[in-house]
Structure formats: structure tokens, C-alpha cells
Amino acid sequence: MTQCPECDAPVERNDKVVGEVFPCPDCGTELEVFGTAPFAVQPAPKEAEDWGE
Amino acid sequence: MKAAIVGGSGYVGGELLRLLLRHPHVEVAQVTSDAMAGKAVGRAHPNLRKATDLTFEPRTALRPADVTFLATPHGESMGAVPGLLETGGLVLDLSADFRLHDPAAYPKYYRTEHPHPELLSRAVYGLPELHRAELASADLIAVPGCMATAAILALRPLVTAGLVDARPVVVDAKTGSSAGGQEPGRAGTHAERAGTMRAYSAVGHRHTAEIEQETGLSIAMSAHAVEAVRGVLATCHAFGARPVDEKELWRAYRAAYGAEPFVRLVHEADGIHREPEPKILSGTNYCDVGFAVDPHAGRIVALAALDNLMKGAAGNAVQCLNVRAGFPETTALDFLGLHPL
Numbered sequence: 001m002t003q004c005p006e007c008d009a010p011v012e013r014n015d016k017v018v019g020e021v022f023p024c025p026d027c028g029t030e031l032e033v034f035g036t037a038p039f040a041v042q043p044a045p046k047e048a049e050d051w052g053e
Numbered sequence: 054m055k056a057a058i059v060g061g062s063g064y065v066g067g068e069l070l071r072l073l074l075r076h077p078h079v080e081v082a083q084v085t086s087d088a089m090a091g092k093a094v095g096r097a098h099p100n101l102r103k104a105t106d107l108t109f110e111p112r113t114a115l116r117p118a119d120v121t122f123l124a125t126p127h128g129e130s131m132g133a134v135p136g137l138l139e140t141g142g143l144v145l146d147l148s149a150d151f152r153l154h155d156p157a158a159y160p161k162y163y164r165t166e167h168p169h170p171e172l173l174s175r176a177v178y179g180l181p182e183l184h185r186a187e188l189a190s191a192d193l194i195a196v197p198g199c200m201a202t203a204a205i206l207a208l209r210p211l212v213t214a215g216l217v218d219a220r221p222v223v224v225d226a227k228t229g230s231s232a233g234g235q236e237p238g239r240a241g242t243h244a245e246r247a248g249t250m251r252a253y254s255a256v257g258h259r260h261t262a263e264i265e266q267e268t269g270l271s272i273a274m275s276a277h278a279v280e281a282v283r284g285v286l287a288t289c290h291a292f293g294a295r296p297v298d299e300k301e302l303w304r305a306y307r308a309a310y311g312a313e314p315f316v317r318l319v320h321e322a323d324g325i326h327r328e329p330e331p332k333i334l335s336g337t338n339y340c341d342v343g344f345a346v347d348p349h350a351g352r353i354v355a356l357a358a359l360d361n362l363m364k365g366a367a368g369n370a371v372q373c374l375n376v377r378a379g380f381p382e383t384t385a386l387d388f389l390g391l392h393p394l
Contacts, residue, residue, distance in 0.1 A: 006322065007303040026303065028321030046323075 013039040055082040057118035060125040062086035067098040068367035076385040151176035151195035162259045179373040199365025200226040201263035203287035207357035214305035221271040223290040229281035232361045251278045284331030289355040319343045329358035338368035338386040
């Protein structure tokens with residue numbers, strides 16, 4: 001288990017693999033697995049939005 | 054358990070009926086309405102057609118019950134409650150008549166002296182998230198106001214965690230038209246209501262007293278009518294005792310509500326519904342609570358959304374009954390809402 005880097009929510013590995021993207025159960029941030037031993041996640045890269053502002 | 058509903062033809066009374074008619078441990082034995090006496094329940098609440106054979110009875114025909122719900126206008130419960138308590142049943146009052154502990158608050162906020170101030174300390178403020186233990190032995194439960202419920206649930210974790218200072222907290226509340234009840238008036242006509250975004254109480258709203266009582270904060274409240282039938286959104290602006298980050302807020306709100314069945318934390322990074330929104334809560338007993346940090350202004354924004362007739366009134370009353378009677382707390386309250394709506 002690790003924690004979401006955005007909100008500190010506990011995040012379970014279960015059967016996730018490196019590169020898998022999943023949402024944080026609390027804040028919804030898309031997280032990407034970058035290690036399994038130990039289990040480690042980081043915010044997944046986002047597609048930038050351009051609303052023409 | 055036999056239940057009676059006084060004032061059952063109003064919107065809150067209709068929601069009480071809808072919930073209690075499907076409650077496995079409650080039998081609605083009587084529902085009163087002087088205006089609709091003799092008429093079938095379905096005449097006032099068409100969604101309940103064929104759900105019950107009950108007809109409205111006049112208030113004077115009220116019989117003792119195990120639990121009596123008072124869904125009457127402010128001021129009417131003050132005189133009725135002492136007699137109901139003498140029958141030995143549980144009383145849940147959905148008006149403001151027993152919410153405030155301080156008798157002096159009634160002339161200030163409700164323009165009336167309280168005729169039974171000795172009962173104010175006996176009433177338990179009916180918010181399970183704050184008073185679950187007291188509710189378990191209460192005989193008089195004062196069900197909170199809708200906007201007060203939202204503001205209190207939004208702000209209490211900040212108080213408990215010591216994250217706000219002594220400056221007044223601004224509560225900016227928006228509410229739908231059903232919060233005003235069924236009584237006709239110019240403000241409720243279609244011509245006046247359609248398209249409205251009206252500050253109907255820029256200062257001095259009555260729920261200020263409840264929010265201050267239950268949070269210990271100094272509250273500066275403004276209330277707005279918006280074009281919705283159901284729903285309350287309270288946006289609360291507090292100023293921090295010290296700089297905080299969102300992780301600290303997550304911890305504070307998780308500590309307060311992590312085990313609560315009807316409070317959901319909503320502060321998501323992406324998507325359309327990132328913060329609490331009342332629309333998706335219509336008909337449910339949920340209060341969605343969210344927050345954000347404004348480092349530029351040293352401000353914490355705390356938000357809460359609910360259905361004013363449910364977690365803001367009837368749903369919360371049934372939740373209180375479940376706590377008081379020892380029923381599973383979510384009994385009859387498991388509707389998840391509709392989307393889209």
C-alpha cells in the first residue's frame with residue numbers, strides 16, 4: 001500500500017502493474033504505477049486543455 | 054413502531070411519508086392536515102398514489118404514537134410538544150422551535166418569545182454526525198434547518214482541526230424553491246421565480262443562529278434563491294489560523310466523516326463534478342462536502358450540497374429515528390439518486 005501524492009489517501013496495489021493508470025479513490029487524480037516493490041505511484045501525465053483563453 | 058405525521062400535506066410531510074411507507078420497522082398510523090382533512094394522501098403527494106390507503110385527518114384527531122413527526126411551520130410546535138412528550142412517545146420536530154439552546158435567540162431570529170424555554174435544553178439537535186450519542190437516548194429531537202445542515206457539515210471539521218481563526222466565516226447559501234414550502238405568495242409565482250438569482254436574505258438569515266451554536270464560529274450569512282426545485286449549496290469562506298495545504302484538509306475531513314454513511318467527500322482533480330453539487334443529490338440523504346485552499350487570499354473554501362427536503366429535513370429526521378430506535382442507520386434511506394436529472 002502507498003498514499004496518493006495529491007491527497008494522502010491510502011492506495012492499495014492489489015494486482016496493479018507498472019504503467020497502469022487508475023484513479024485515486026478519494027480525489028480522483030489519475031495515478032500511474034511506477035514501481036511495485038515497493039509499490040509507488042505518481043500523478044499520470046495529463047492531456048493539456050486549451051480553451052482559447 | 055407506530056408513527057404519526059403532523060402537517061403531512063406539505064413538501065416535508067410528503068417526503069416523510071415516502072420514506073416511512075417503505076421503512077421496514079415503521080407503520081405510519083396517522084397523518085394530519087387541516088387543509089386536506091378527509092382527502093387521500095395521493096391528492097397532496099401524487100408520487101404516493103396507490104402506495105397507501107391513508108387519508109389526512111384533522112390535527113384535533115391526533116392520537117398518541119410511538120413517534121410523532123411535526124412537519125409544521127415555525128411557531129406551531131412550541132405549544133404542541135409539551136403535551137406530546139407527556140404521552141411518552143418520541144417527538145421529532147422539523148421546525149425551528151427547539152433547535153436553539155438560548156431562549157434569547159428566539160425573539161432575535163424568530164420574533165417570538167419561547168413559551169417553554171425549559172424544554173430547550175432537553176431537545177437534542179438532530180444532526181447524527183455531531184450528536185449521535187445524545188440522539189440514542191433523546192425524547193425530543195430538533196431536526197436542523199437545511200442551509201444550517203450544509204454549512205455546519207462543511208465547517209465543523211475545520212473547527213475540530215483548529216484550522217480557522219476568530220474572524221467571521223462567510224456562508225453564502227443558495228437554495229431551491231421547495232425550501233419555501235407550499236404556502237402561496239408573490240415570491241413563488243412563476244413570473245417572479247423563473248430565472249431567479251435573488252439575494253432574499255443578504256444579512257440576518259435565521260439559520261445564522263444554528264450554525265453559530267453548532268460550530269462556535271462567528272457567521273456572516275447571505276442566502277439566495279436560485280432556479281431549482283430542490284437543493285442547497287453552501288459555500289463557506291473561512292480564513293486560516295495559519296497556512297494550510299489540501300492534504301491537511303483531506304486529513305481533517307477524513308477524520309470527521311470517514312465512517313459517516315451519508316457524508317461523502319467530493320474534491321476531485323478532474324471531470325465535470327469536481328465539487329459538491331446539489332442536483333445529483335435530489336431525493337437522496339447524502340450531504341456531499343468539499344473544500345479548496347486559496348493561498349492567494351489565505352482562504353479556505355468549504356462547500357456542502359444536499360437536498361433540502363432530504364438531508365435538509367425529512368431524510369435526516371428518519372436518520373435520527375434510526376439512530377434513536379437502534380435500527381440500521383441507513384434504513385429506508387438507501388436511494389442513490391438519479392443521473393442525469
